[in-house]
Amino acid sequence: MSTSFFIVNIKNIRYPRFFTVFWYSASRLASIIYNSFYIYFDYIYYFSELNTPVRGTLLMDSPRSIPSKIIILYAIVSSLWIFFSDSILGLLITDLRTLSRIAMIKGWLFVLVTSILLFFLIRRYVTQLNAYNANMLESERRFRELMERVHMIAIMLDTDAKIIFCNDFLLQLTGWSREEVIGKNWFDTFIPEDLRPDIKDIFYQGISNGEIVAHYENGILTRNGSVCMIVWDNTLLRDAAGNVVGVAGLGLNVTEHRSLEAQLLQSQKMESIGTLAGGVAHDFNNILTVIMSCAAMLRLKPDDHERARQLINLIESSSQRAANLTRSLLAFSRKQQILPRQFDLNTVISSMHDFLERIIGEDVTLTVELCGDELPVLADKGQIEQVVMNIAGNARDAMPEGGVLNIKTGIMQFDRQMLAEGVMISGKYVFLKITDSGTGIAPHEQERIYEPFYTTKEVGKGTGLGLSMAHGIVRQHNGWITLESEVGKGTSFIIYLPLAGQVEDSLVEEEEPDYGDGTILLVEDDEQVLTANQLVLESGGYHVISASDPSEALEIYRQHTDVVDLAVIDVIMPGMNGKQLYNELKTLKPAIQVLFVSGYTADTLDRKNLPPGCAFLQKPHSPQQFLRLVQELLRKQT
Structure with a gap:
C-alpha cells in the first residue's frame, strides 16, 4: 500500500490552525480513498479475469452494480468522519502534539474499520458472482444435455x-x-x-x-x-x-411422416377414383341405355319416319349428355382448355329451358326471371351450360318430393369489394341466381360443399364432382360463386361473371355447310371413328384417303403429296402423336394444312399456339362443325 499519511513538523507550522487541519484532513482522505479503492478494484479485476466464462453476460441487476454504491457511500461517510472528527478534536485539544497522535490513531482506526467493511463487501460480491457463474454454468450444462438427448x-x-x-x-x-x-x-x-x-x-x-x-x-x-x-x-x-x-x-x-402422408393420399386417391368410376359408370350406363335402345328400335321399324325422327333426336341428346360429361371430367382435371366467346347469358338460359325441365323432372316447377337488358359475357358457352346443369341436378336431388326451381339473372355493381379469397373486385358483374325450395345445406356441410368427391348422396348416385366442377369453371372465367342456404328452407347458388361489351355473336341454329371438293388425308387410330369421319367427309363431297396408323399415313402422303389438299389428324395415337406426324409431313410439304382432332390433347398440343395454317376440332363434334371447319381451311388455300 502506498503512503496513507503525511508526517508534518508541527513546530515549524506558521499557518492558521483551521487551514492546517483542513489541509491535513483533505490530503489524508484522498490518500485513504485512493489506496483503499485501488486494492478493491484490483481484486475485482483479478477475480473477473478468473471468471472469463461469464464476463460480459451479467445482467443489469447483477453484483457488478455494487461498486458505484460503495464509492458514493464511502466518499460521504469518509468526508463526514474526517472533517467532523478533526474539527471536534481541534476544539477539545489544544496541544498540537497530542492532537497529532490522536489523529494518527483515529486515521489507522478508520483504515482498519473501512478495510474490514470492504473485505465483507468484496466477499459478498465474490460470493454472489460465484453463485451467478455457477448457475450460468449449470444452466449451460443442462441446456447442452437437453439438446443432446x-x-x-x-x-x-x-x-x-x-x-x-x-x-x-x-x-x-x-x-x-x-x-x-x-x-x-x-x-x-x-x-x-x-x-x-x-x-x-x-x-x-x-x-x-x-x-x-x-x-x-x-x-x-x-x-x-x-x-x-x-x-x-x-x-x-x-x-x-x-x-x-x-x-x-x-x-x-418429418421425412417418414411425409412418406406416410403420401401413401395415405395415394390410398385416398384410389378410393376417390373408385367413387368417381361408380358415378361416371352410372351416368354413362344411362346414356348407353338410351342410345342402344333407340338404335335397336330403328332397326326394327326403319320405315316409320316420324318415330325414327324421335329416336334419332333421343340418340343425339344422349350423345350430347355424354359429351358434356367427358368435357366436365376434363375441366375438373384441368386438361380442358376453355374456348371463350361473347354471348348473351339470357339467350343461353332461354335455350336451356326445355332441357332443364327434363333434368329436374315433372314434380319440380321451373320458373325463370330474366333481366330485361342483354347480359353479354365472355365465356365458354358449353362450360356455363354445364355449371347450370350441375347445380340444377343437385337442386332436383334436394327436392325428392317436388318443389320449385327458380333461375334469375341480372346485373350488379361492385365498388372495391373484398371476396372471401382475398381478391378485390370492382365494376359491373352479371349474376345468375339458381334457387331451390329443397332441404337446404347444413352449415358444417357448406364448408366442404366445393371439395372434390364430397357428396351426401348414396353410393352410385353422385360423384361429388358437380359443384367442384362448377366452382372451378366459374373461377376459370374470372367469376365466383356464393352460397345462401338454410336447412328446411332451400338453397341459392349465385354465380357472378364479368360483364362484357355488346354481344358480338348471337346463338343461331347450325346451318348445313356447302358441298365441297378436294382430297383429304384422314388419320385416326380408332377404326369406328375413322369410318364415321370418312362417311361424313364423303357426304360433304370430298375424296378421302384414310389411314389408321401414323406410319401408314406418312407413306401414303409421300405417294400423294401433290394430290392431298388437307390432312385431318388425330392428336393422340400410339407410336407417333399428331404433332410429330405433322412435323414429318411438313418436311415433305412445308405449306401443308392440318386439322387436328382430339378429345384429349394432354400436353402434346398447345391449342392456343397452333402452327400456321392449322386448326383444332374438339371431340365429340357434329358433322356440321366438322365439315364447316374443313371448308374454312380449304378456302384459305385459295
Whole structure:
C-alpha cells in the first residue's frame, strides 16, 4: 500500500490552525480513498479475469452494480468522519502534539474499520458472482444435455450463418462429424441448391429486421446426398444489449411422416377414383341405355319416319349428355382448355329451358326471371351450360318430393369489394341466381360443399364432382360463386361473371355447310371413328384417303403429296402423336394444312399456339362443325 499519511513538523507550522487541519484532513482522505479503492478494484479485476466464462453476460441487476454504491457511500461517510472528527478534536485539544497522535490513531482506526467493511463487501460480491457463474454454468450444462438427448435437430448460427453449435442428432441424421460442420456455412453444407437462395433471403432478412420466420419446413442434405424433410421452429439470439447475434433452431425430422402422408393420399386417391368410376359408370350406363335402345328400335321399324325422327333426336341428346360429361371430367382435371366467346347469358338460359325441365323432372316447377337488358359475357358457352346443369341436378336431388326451381339473372355493381379469397373486385358483374325450395345445406356441410368427391348422396348416385366442377369453371372465367342456404328452407347458388361489351355473336341454329371438293388425308387410330369421319367427309363431297396408323399415313402422303389438299389428324395415337406426324409431313410439304382432332390433347398440343395454317376440332363434334371447319381451311388455300 502506498503512503496513507503525511508526517508534518508541527513546530515549524506558521499557518492558521483551521487551514492546517483542513489541509491535513483533505490530503489524508484522498490518500485513504485512493489506496483503499485501488486494492478493491484490483481484486475485482483479478477475480473477473478468473471468471472469463461469464464476463460480459451479467445482467443489469447483477453484483457488478455494487461498486458505484460503495464509492458514493464511502466518499460521504469518509468526508463526514474526517472533517467532523478533526474539527471536534481541534476544539477539545489544544496541544498540537497530542492532537497529532490522536489523529494518527483515529486515521489507522478508520483504515482498519473501512478495510474490514470492504473485505465483507468484496466477499459478498465474490460470493454472489460465484453463485451467478455457477448457475450460468449449470444452466449451460443442462441446456447442452437437453439438446443432446432430445430427438430433434438443435443448431445455433451466427449472423453469417456459420454453425456455432449443433447436437449429436443432426450429426447422426446427416452422417457428418462435429469437426466437419462447426464453423461451416449452414446453407452451403445442408441446404439443397434449389432451395438455397430463398432460404438465404429469409435468414438474412430476419437478421437485419430483427424478426425471423418462426415456423417453416424445408429439406436438408445428408452426407450421401439424400434429402430429409425438417419442420423448424426458430428464434433470434441476442446479447445483453439486445443486439441480434445469431439464430437458434429446433428441427423435427418429418421425412417418414411425409412418406406416410403420401401413401395415405395415394390410398385416398384410389378410393376417390373408385367413387368417381361408380358415378361416371352410372351416368354413362344411362346414356348407353338410351342410345342402344333407340338404335335397336330403328332397326326394327326403319320405315316409320316420324318415330325414327324421335329416336334419332333421343340418340343425339344422349350423345350430347355424354359429351358434356367427358368435357366436365376434363375441366375438373384441368386438361380442358376453355374456348371463350361473347354471348348473351339470357339467350343461353332461354335455350336451356326445355332441357332443364327434363333434368329436374315433372314434380319440380321451373320458373325463370330474366333481366330485361342483354347480359353479354365472355365465356365458354358449353362450360356455363354445364355449371347450370350441375347445380340444377343437385337442386332436383334436394327436392325428392317436388318443389320449385327458380333461375334469375341480372346485373350488379361492385365498388372495391373484398371476396372471401382475398381478391378485390370492382365494376359491373352479371349474376345468375339458381334457387331451390329443397332441404337446404347444413352449415358444417357448406364448408366442404366445393371439395372434390364430397357428396351426401348414396353410393352410385353422385360423384361429388358437380359443384367442384362448377366452382372451378366459374373461377376459370374470372367469376365466383356464393352460397345462401338454410336447412328446411332451400338453397341459392349465385354465380357472378364479368360483364362484357355488346354481344358480338348471337346463338343461331347450325346451318348445313356447302358441298365441297378436294382430297383429304384422314388419320385416326380408332377404326369406328375413322369410318364415321370418312362417311361424313364423303357426304360433304370430298375424296378421302384414310389411314389408321401414323406410319401408314406418312407413306401414303409421300405417294400423294401433290394430290392431298388437307390432312385431318388425330392428336393422340400410339407410336407417333399428331404433332410429330405433322412435323414429318411438313418436311415433305412445308405449306401443308392440318386439322387436328382430339378429345384429349394432354400436353402434346398447345391449342392456343397452333402452327400456321392449322386448326383444332374438339371431340365429340357434329358433322356440321366438322365439315364447316374443313371448308374454312380449304378456302384459305385459295
